[in-house]
Amino acid sequence: MSAPALSARGLARHYGGVAALRGVDLDLVPGEIRGLIGPNGAGKSTLVDVLSGRAPGSGGSVRLFGQDITGLGPAARRHAGLARSFQRTSIFPALPVGAQLDLAARRVGATDAPRLLDELDLARLAAVPAEQTAYGDQRRLDLALALVGPPRVLLLDEPAAGLTAEESLALADRLRELARARGVTVLLVEHDMEVVFRICERITVLELGAILAEGTPQEIRRHPEVVRAYLGSAAA
Amino acid sequence: MSGAGRIAAGALATAAAGPAIAALVPPGVLLSLLAQACIYAILALSVGVLARQNGMVSFGHAAMFGAGAYLAGIGLGAPGLLPAEAALPLAVLAVAAVCFGLGLIVVRVHGIAFAMLTLALGQACFEAANKARGVTGGADGLTVALPREIFGLPAATFQWAEGMFLIAWLAMVALAALAALLARSRFGLLTEAIRENEERARFLGYGTVLPRAAVFALSGGIAAAGGVLYVLYNGFVSPETVHWSVSGSALIMALLGGTRTVWGPLAGAAVYFLLREQLVEVTERWLGLLGILLVLVMVFLPDGLSGLPRRLRRQRGAEA
Ligand SMILES: Nc1ncnc2c1ncn2[C@@H]1O[C@H](COP(=O)(O)OP(=O)(O)OP(=O)(O)O)[C@@H](O)[C@H]1O
Ligand SMILES: [Mg+2]
Numbered sequence: 001m002s003a004p005a006l007s008a009r010g011l012a013r014h015y016g017g018v019a020a021l022r023g024v025d026l027d028l029v030p031g032e033i034r035g036l037i038g039p040n041g042a043g044k045s046t047l048v049d050v051l052s053g054r055a056p057g058s059g060g061s062v063r064l065f066g067q068d069i070t071g072l073g074p075a076a077r078r079h080a081g082l083a084r085s086f087q088r089t090s091i092f093p094a095l096p097v098g099a100q101l102d103l104a105a106r107r108v109g110a111t112d113a114p115r116l117l118d119e120l121d122l123a124r125l126a127a128v129p130a131e132q133t134a135y136g137d138q139r140r141l142d143l144a145l146a147l148v149g150p151p152r153v154l155l156l157d158e159p160a161a162g163l164t165a166e167e168s169l170a171l172a173d174r175l176r177e178l179a180r181a182r183g184v185t186v187l188l189v190e191h192d193m194e195v196v197f198r199i200c201e202r203i204t205v206l207e208l209g210a211i212l213a214e215g216t217p218q219e220i221r222r223h224p225e226v227v228r229a230y231l232g233s234a235a236a
Numbered sequence: 237m238s239g240a241g242r243i244a245a246g247a248l249a250t251a252a253a254g255p256a257i258a259a260l261v262p263p264g265v266l267l268s269l270l271a272q273a274c275i276y277a278i279l280a281l282s283v284g285v286l287a288r289q290n291g292m293v294s295f296g297h298a299a300m301f302g303a304g305a306y307l308a309g310i311g312l313g314a315p316g317l318l319p320a321e322a323a324l325p326l327a328v329l330a331v332a333a334v335c336f337g338l339g340l341i342v343v344r345v346h347g348i349a350f351a352m353l354t355l356a357l358g359q360a361c362f363e364a365a366n367k368a369r370g371v372t373g374g375a376d377g378l379t380v381a382l383p384r385e386i387f388g389l390p391a392a393t394f395q396w397a398e399g400m401f402l403i404a405w406l407a408m409v410a411l412a413a414l415a416a417l418l419a420r421s422r423f424g425l426l427t428e429a430i431r432e433n434e435e436r437a438r439f440l441g442y443g444t445v446l447p448r449a450a451v452f453a454l455s456g457g458i459a460a461a462g463g464v465l466y467v468l469y470n471g472f473v474s475p476e477t478v479h480w481s482v483s484g485s486a487l488i489m490a491l492l493g494g495t496r497t498v499w500g501p502l503a504g505a506a507v508y509f510l511l512r513e514q515l516v517e518v519t520e521r522w523l524g525l526l527g528i529l530l531v532l533v534m535v536f537l538p539d540g541l542s543g544l545p546r547r548l549r550r551q552r553g554a555e556a
Contacts, residue, residue, distance in 0.1 A: 052439065078441035090439075092432040095425070103429055106422070107441040145440060 003066035005030040005185035006153045011060035013046050020046040022209040033179055033186040035200035043209040044189045045087055048157045052084040053077045081152030085142045085159055091130045098126030101144055110149045120144050136167055150182040157189045168192050172199050239420050247413035254405035258398050268397040274404035277505035278411060278462035280489035284501035285415050286455040290448050291431035293351045295483050296358025297459050302478030303331045304460025305467040306372055309380040320386045328460045335456030339449030358483055365475040377474025380467055394468040404465050411458050416498040427451050488530055494540020503541055
């Protein structure tokens, strides 16, 4: 059996007395788009932070295609093939959109920056400083910075945060195309259930820092505890 | 024309203006003032490079300026050991090297904490210059006799207002051009990205400490080059040169002119010296008036005087 694209074992993280992650195991199959859902404060961003090396874990290990990356910092993890985006837009405000994508591409020896600008509708903004672009453009730039390369595994923390429902769905469809075409494995944190059910083959549900359920969209929709904890009656 | 071509053309045109200025200005006090202004403009440039590329505000650059002056002075005082042609560049390189090592540590400190750290380190250098009498001459300072010739020029050239004005002007233009070329290089883009969002740069796979330390070293080297010219011109350096008030003036020049552009601090130095000249005639409180001007500029032109063209262009764009 081939190694999982990303494999986490027993990930833990505390903030003071608060346990944000309590022993999370996660395996991503190469090429899949995995949804990660859970109520506010469930620990989704914390999990992405620990996986990406932003926050040190207080226990557990992370492997990327079999390679132990637990001790690596963010830059080394990017070189190993792991990239991420941020829940709160994280770009380079004063720099032109095209220049920042070039910067990202150059570091990993990628040549797909111009194509990605096109595919994410950013080409017309290439010369414009990011701070002068619309919020939606900035969100797509944040995604482009993570997707350029492409990386082998991509962690996306609510890439559609702050977008309208329509924009979210459009971005999701684009994301699915791009990830498929590039063979990127994706972990997608997303609040919008419609988005998750639309593009994810499997979904993991996090609650209070632990995994509550995992399964196909159909299974998750029917899972009694998930319905109780998160989806509520509205989605049932 | 390409960006690099524009920089080269601008630098050549500005360099050519030097002799014209020297010819127009009557020799004497004013030209001597201009020579000093160019030397301090180099210090302001170094403060601006650090602010522009690294987003760091330094209150301690007089230490690098003074270190360049002292090292050059000590080197010139021991002609048997080193020819002046080697001692002067070595003084600059030594300061840059120390700044690189120091930079590996201090660039991890951000914002106001960094400013305070540079203030403290600068004052430590001031104390050291005072205390190390054997090397620096202590509070009495170090008097430096120039060798008969340096780089083929008679020593008197360096201590004659017109000669030093031209030398300092050319050095200032060359260093500014170097900084401008750096700013638009890949390395410059990377340091700006780190300035804008260091965390994201790390997640793109970049180490962020080395580039920031390299900028710190470059900035220190530019300041030291100013110090070398200072000691050549004055034939003297004392702890006053390392005092925090010198760092403060350089910072005022840089902020007045604005650090978004490489040339902003040079414009700031010009305004600073010309205004000081006028204000000193009128009142002893010239520094206070200059302070008020700085506050007004910061409030109404946060990008400094060099931000004015850009702002006007935008306003015109908004009205159109
Ligand atoms: N920097 C921090 N300091 C202290 N506590 C934190 C910090 N970051 C997160 N937490 C806590 O850790 C828990 C998990 O937070 P996290 O941001 O991972 O949740 P999330 O699932 O991403 O939530 P959301 O859906 O709101 O983005 C919460 O209880 C939160 O309050
Ligand atoms: Mg979150």
